[in-house]
Amino acid sequence: DGPPRARARAVRDCGGAGGVCGGDRDGRPSDGVERRRRGEEQRELEGIEDAILLAEAEKDELAARLADPSLYAASPEEVARVTAAFHDAEARVEALYTRWAELEEIRSAVG
Numbered sequence: 001d002g003p004p005r006a007r008a009r010a011v012r013d014c015g016g017a018g019g020v021c022g023g024d025r026d027g028r029p030s031d032g033v034e035r036r037r038r039g040e041e042q043r044e045l046e047g048i049e050d051a052i053l054l055a056e057a058e059k060d061e062l063a064a065r066l067a068d069p070s071l072y073a074a075s076p077e078e079v080a081r082v083t084a085a086f087h088d089a090e091a092r093v094e095a096l097y098t099r100w101a102e103l104e105e106i107r108s109a110v111g
Helices: 003-013 031-067 069-073 078-111
Strands: none
Touching: 031 078, 069 078
């Protein structure tokens, strides 16, 4: 089989040119794809608390820098950089908590 035949077979096996490979003909993931996704989500769930702690520590460090009056005696560019980094860290913490809730919901639904 050359590449054109392999591609034709892959298109056929994936339910046509618009099909979802690795899934059923109706576009739902197959059992193997579903198990792999659940495994990835489980690993993500197992590590998310540590990721939150790291993100919160970074946010706290930046908050402490923003509370230090000597920062404002430095350059305005540094104040802007630290402020932007603080807002990024704050958003990262919120996103991690949201993802944690999603993963817990998925885990409880799967059983």
